[in-house]
């Protein structure tokens with residue numbers, strides 16, 4: 001038996017980057033400490049606030065809901081609610097939403113489900129059937145993000161928390177570097193509450209993906225592991241494999257990527273992003289027509305052919 005470096009308990013994990021073996025209890029403490037440090041940096045706590053957690057039914061977002069519940073359930077000034085977006089993907093989303101529902105219910109947290117179809121009159125299945133060149137994921141992503149923001153705002157949330165972990169963050173940074181997409185990198189910067197935008201926070205951005213898996217297992221969190229049938233993230237998968245390979249040889253590399261990126265973000269951005277309401281639906285936009293309306297035009301034009 002390998003024992004914990006902080007007590008005599010049985011170790012459930014070895015963190016190569018820290019050199020530590022940790023038991024279940026000290027592992028939980030370590031995850032909670034990292035989440036608290038990230039949350040402190042967002043500076044939204046300390047006053048009464050309502051946090052909407054975007055839950056998909058997968059391990060990251062369901063564990064996030066439980067972690068935030070564990071950290072804040074004894075406090076009167078922090079209120080949690082869970083939001084799921086149903087994109088309309090036959091045979092996939094129904095199951096994952098049931099898993100999300102189960103976690104929220106177990107923790108006694110209000111769970112709201114909003115459907116793309118009820119809000120925009122389209123589903124991801126429909127958009128996929130139209131065979132747009134970019135594939136359904138970019139369409140689905142735009143509408144999902146827009147609806148998540150709108151739902152959170154209408155429920156008076158002060159922030160939307162998503163389950164992105166360290167691996168997701170490091171992959172996104174690397175992908176955008178590889179594509180030379182500096183604008184998109186700057187858009188990852190935490191946003192202030194501008195014209196209708198609810199600030200997005202990523203409390204798990206310092207926790208490696210593997211540890212989120214261990215957290216879900218050691219806490220018996222009901223999760224659904226099915227993957228979206230439209231998933232096509234070929235390049236992200238390559239970057240993921242590459243980063244895992246480098247991390248194995250040079251532990252701590254994922255943290256270095258994220259920290260280096262945070263240093264860049266701490267400087268002034270090239271030009272500022274203005275946010276104005278969309279002429280048609282009133283949601284936030286950069287130039288008077290929001291990304292959702294722009295995209296729906298294309299989907300509807302296709303439908304009427």
Ligand SMILES: [Zn+2]
Nearest residue numbers: 004007023026
């Ligand atoms: Zn221990």
Ligand SMILES: [Zn+2]
Nearest residue numbers: 278281290293
């Ligand atoms: Zn609009």
